[in-house]
Amino acid sequence: MEIPLLPPAIESLALHDLYTTTDVPGLLRASPDEQRVRVDSWSLLRVLGLARDCAAGAELAGAVVSEWFTRALEELGPAERIRDAMRESGAVLSGSRCVRFLDRFATFPAGDWDFFTTVEASASFCSFVTTGLGGIEREEVGTGDGDEQLVQALGLRGRRVFDTPVGTVVVMSSVGSPAVAVTRFHSTIVMNYATADGFCIAHPVTFFKRVNLEYRSEAAAREGIKKYADRGYITLPSPDTLFPGRPVPQLCLPWGLCTRHLRALGDKFCLAVKLQAGARSPVYIMGFPRPLPSSLLNPPRPQAFTILVNARDVAQVPWCTRFVFTGFPDL
Secondary structure, three states: OOOOOOHHHHOOOOOHHHHHHOOOHHHHOOOHHHHHHHHHOOOOHHHHHHHOOOHHHHHHHHHHHHHHHHHHOOOOOHHHHHHHHHHHHEEEEEEEEHHHHHHOOOOOOOOOOEEEEEHHHHHHHHHHHHHHHHEEEEEEEEEOOOHHHHHHOOOEEEEEEEEEEOEEEEEEEOOOOOOOOOOOOOOOOOOOEHHHHEEEOOOOOHOOEEEEEEEEOHHHHHHHHHHEEEEOOOEEEEEEHHOOOOOOOOOOOHHHHOOOOOEEEOOOOOOEEEOOOOOEEEOOOOOOOOOHHHHHHHOOOOOOOOEEEOOHHHHHHHHHHHEEEEOOOHH
């Protein structure tokens, strides 16, 4: 891993966690095997602090997090073959499996394997699930024009479900970017995804504080939000309670939790990390699907704390002049 660029709030939290618990020079003097054993028990936040400390720390951090992802994928099948299929198709892993990978202290039972890809790459990845993982297709939704409910809720064009010998694999496809659906999940705790060689967390500060902010409020969303509340995450309907006494909306809230920010995957509030030099960027920014989803043409409820999209050309959103677009880092 190259020394990563972290959002300032995350860098402060990560370095504080590292320096108050670890003798970094002593760690780096230990044998490589001892280093990995010690760091393997850390939280992701502390590992990110190590990655920011020095080049040797970044190399060690990248190796450890990559091994975490390998072990996670081995619960499904041959990890390197799955990674190769993800690289070839651009597929990303999201949902509860991704939360378990990123939250090292999560103990809730693992759910389905939710992979997201583009419409064009969906057939290739589904073929791998069948031939490489022994998957048998159970149902197929929206592989033609797209199921209208899926399109409305998550911007999806298709959803295919496979039973494998070790669990259920769900492959969901969208137009333009595999990460389109991530920007429309029910709450912030699941607005993350892992690529073959990296990961992206849309709301890292609240993620590491184990705070889950509600993003949608329909019945299906409420069910998903309750599930994560039962798993021990602090659920809040609005970020206002994180900043008691702060006048809203007179002052903008920190960390991009504010209607004055048009958020996007890859912006300065987002945490995006490549686990190895030369790997494809974990940030997918490929424009809006056509036509624009109604959720963008008609902004969410007035109390929505932020609007998260997946696009470079924010000028396509007719109301974006109300917001301050903060730009993208060089990833």
